[in-house]
Amino acid sequence: MNKLYNDTAVQAIANAIRSKNGSSDTYNIAEMSTALNDISYYAKPTISNVQLATFEADGLPLNSLKVSVEAKQAGSGVPSPDNVRPISGWDAVVVSDVDNVENPTVTQTTTISLPQTVYGGELDVVNGGGSSKFGLVDLSTLPWEYNADYNRFQTSFSGYKRPASNSEPMNAICSCFSVISSNGTASHSGNYGIGANAGSNILVARNENYTTAADFIASLTGQTLCYELATPTTFTTQPTPIKSLNGQNNLSVDCGEVIELEYFKEV
Amino acid sequence: MNKYYEESSVQAIANAIRAKTCGNETYKIAEMGPAILALTGYSMENITSDPIPLDADIIIPELTITINTETATDDIDVVFTSGEDSKTYSYELPVSITTGTMDLVNGVLTVGNDTYNFDVVPLFGFTGDNTISCSIGSIASGKYFKPLGGE
Numbered sequence: 487m488n489k490l491y492n493d494t495a496v497q498a499i500a501n502a503i504r505s506k507n508g509s510s511d512t513y514n515i516a517e518m519s520t521a522l523n524d525i526s527y528y529a530k531p532t533i534s535n536v537q538l539a540t541f542e543a544d545g546l547p548l549n550s551l552k553v554s555v556e557a558k559q560a561g562s563g564v565p566s567p568d569n570v571r572p573i574s575g576w577d578a579v580v581v582s583d584v585d586n587v588e589n590p591t592v593t594q595t596t597t598i599s600l601p602q603t604v605y606g607g608e609l610d611v612v613n614g615g616g617s618s619k620f621g622l623v624d625l626s627t628l629p630w631e632y633n634a635d636y637n638r639f640q641t642s643f644s645g646y647k648r649p650a651s652n653s654e655p656m657n658a659i660c661s662c663f664s665v666i667s668s669n670g671t672a673s674h675s676g677n678y679g680i681g682a683n684a685g686s687n688i689l690v691a692r693n694e695n696y697t698t699a700a701d702f703i704a705s706l707t708g709q710t711l712c713y714e715l716a717t718p719t720t721f722t723t724q725p726t727p728i729k730s731l732n733g734q735n736n737l738s739v740d741c742g743e744v745i746e747l748e749y750f751k752e753v
Numbered sequence: 754m755n756k757y758y759e760e761s762s763v764q765a766i767a768n769a770i771r772a773k774t775c776g777n778e779t780y781k782i783a784e785m786g787p788a789i790l791a792l793t794g795y796s797m798e799n800i801t802s803d804p805i806p807l808d809a810d811i812i813i814p815e816l817t818i819t820i821n822t823e824t825a826t827d828d829i830d831v832v833f834t835s836g837e838d839s840k841t842y843s844y845e846l847p848v849s850i851t852t853g854t855m856d857l858v859n860g861v862l863t864v865g866n867d868t869y870n871f872d873v874v875p876l877f878g879f880t881g882d883n884t885i886s887c888s889i890g891s892i893a894s895g896k897y898f899k900p901l902g903g904e
Contacts, residue, residue, distance in 0.1 A: 488757040491782045496758060498786030499766060505790060515758045519765035523772065527794035527901055530811075531775040541775070546814045547858060547875060612812070612875050725874040727858065750814070750898070753773045753794070 526752065533747040538738045545732030546750045551611040554742030555579065555604045557620060557659065557712045564664050566678050567693065567705065573622065573661050573712045575605035579741040587734040596728055601721050605712050608745060614725035619718045621645060625662075625680075626706040628689065630699050636672040637694065639702050644687040647714040656682035658713035662706070663691060680711065793901065800885060800895030807835075807878035807897060816857045816876060816895035818887045825849040830888040831857060835879035846871050854893055 500513050503521050513521055530549060533539045561571040578599045585592040598611055606620030628641040649656045652668040658680075659665060666679040671692040680691040689711075696702040730749050737747065767780050770788050780788055798805070800816060807813075818831060827846040832839055844855065846862055846869070853864040860873040878885070878897075885892060 487760050489760045489763075490755040491758045491763060493754050493756040495783040495786060496756070498783075499789065502786040502789035506792065515762040516765075519762065519769040522766065522769040522789065525773075525792075527796055528898060529773060529775055529792075529794045530898075547812050549810075549812045613877075614874075727873055727875045729859075750795070751775060753775065 528750045529753045530748055530750055533744060533749075535743060535745060537743050538736055539744045539747045541730075541735050541737075541747075541749060541751075542733065543730035543735055543749045543751050545730055548612060548728045548730055548747060548749050550613070550746055550748035551581070551728055551737075551744070552746040553579070553581075553609050553611060553739040554745055555600075555607050555609055555616070556742040557605040557622075559659055559661075559712075565660055565662055566664070567662050567695070570662050570709070573605070573659060573710050575603040575622065575712075576600060576741045577603050579609060579739055581611060581728060581737065581739050583728075583731055583735050583737040585731045585734045586736060592731055592733075594729075594731060596726060598723060598726050600723060604721075604741075606714070607718065609723065609741070611726050611728060614723045615720065616723060617718045617720050619715055620712055621715050622710050622712050624706075625660075625691075625709045625711055626703055628703075630691070630703050630706075632697060632699050632702070633690075634697075636690075637697075638671045638690050638692045639696075639699065640688055640690045642687055643682075643689045645713075645716055646682055646687075646689075647716045649682060649684045652681075652684045654684070656713060658682075658711055660709070660711045662709040663693075682713075795898035795900055797896050798899045800892060800897050802884075802886075802892055804882035804884050805897055806899065807833075807880065807883045808900065809877060809880040811877070811898050811900075813876035813878065814858065814896050814898065816885070817893040818855045818857060818890045819893040820850055820853045820855060820887075820890040822851050822889040825851050826889065829855065829890070832886050832888075833876075833878045833883050834886065835881045835883045838879050840879075842874065842876065844871060844873075855890075 507525050555576050558574045559571050563569050565571045578597055581596045583594045604618050605622050607618040609616040630639045630641045633640050655665045655667050660680050663678050663680040666681050668681040668683050668690050671679050671681045671690040677694045682689055773792050827849045829844045831842045850864050855862050860871050862869040
């Protein structure tokens with residue numbers, strides 16, 4: 487079926503094709519797609535911020551693979567002393583690539599060892615190296631004191647990225663408390679919670695079961711807070727080549743999501 | 754000025770553009786010419802012992818070295834040199850050899866009819882002309898990506 491199209495735009499398509507293939511050929515509209523298909527080269531597409539990177543490739547090495555590393559927290563629901571949800575990090579991460587079009591399915595896995603336990607950050611698989619953006623502290627190791635005025639506990643603690651205000655929570659997860667604002671720990675709206683001061687290096691926690699620091703600290707044995715660092719640190723890893731599968735690729739990483747993936751494909 | 758054109762042909766052009774971008778964009782007719790001009794990519798060229806133009810951010814997809822030395826060794830260095838800059842990729846082989854071929858991308862050492870695996874890292878050169886050399890061998894074959902350019 488014929489439709490009205492701008493003739494100048496059609497001429498521009500022909501000119502663009504000639505610019506790419508270096509020819510002086512003339513094309514009618516039906517010939518243009520073929521002429522474009524006949525221009526062969528390798529493209530380098532980028533896939534960003536996905537849990538599962540799905541793409542077709544030619545079995546060539548990935549040009550780039552950067553992934554997030556995110557802390558794991560066991561269990562479900564709101565953490566509390568009655569619903570402890572342990573936090574763990576990553577000492578190694580596994581990149582998996584699956585071609586589920588092939589029969590049998592082709593699976594390729596690559597393990598990258600980390601030089602330290604990472605509780606949150608990024609890993610550059612191909613070039614090596616990464617950043618650690620989160621730290622972990624055993625809450626029972628901190629010098630908590632009871633503040634009767636607010637019916638909460640507080641302790642000096644540094645290194646965390648302070649929240650923008652005392653009305654906002656810090657960026658953290660806790661094994662035994664929900665993370666709430668500093669102001670929230672002073673209110674009497676809930677039995678449990680942990681927060682951070684926005685203006686000074688102080689953690690505050692509420693647990694209405696206790697009024698003495700010794701009992702509170704004893705209750706925190708083995709409990710951890712995973713918090714965003716004020717200043718991320720870097721680490722090195724062995725640069726690791728990852729070859730794409732020749733055909734369908736479904737690439738994922740067990741520690742988080744694919745932040746950036748660059749691959750080559752002949753088009 | 755508008756003219757009548759076959760709609761399926763216009764759709765085919767859009768499909769051809771999407772095949773090149775590996776994307777799923779949609780195009781108006783006036784956007785197709787600029788989209789074609791914006792296509793960028795790489796040709797795959799042979800690596801030789803002569804200087805080759807590389808981009809520091811683009812990986813080397815293929816490189817095989819022929820080893821030929823009088824004294825058996827299991828330590829091999831491959832050096833990328835560009836002007837005053839150089840970087841050395843050092844390899845420790847699972848066996849000492851005097852002759853053989855090393856696939857530096859797939860980590861496969863071939864000695865006669867035997868093959869062995871060794872650890873490899875991604876290979877990147879410097880932006881600009883690079884010379885690739887081996888401490889006790891020479892380039893057998895290899896490929897690199899050469900930018901085609903775009904507008």
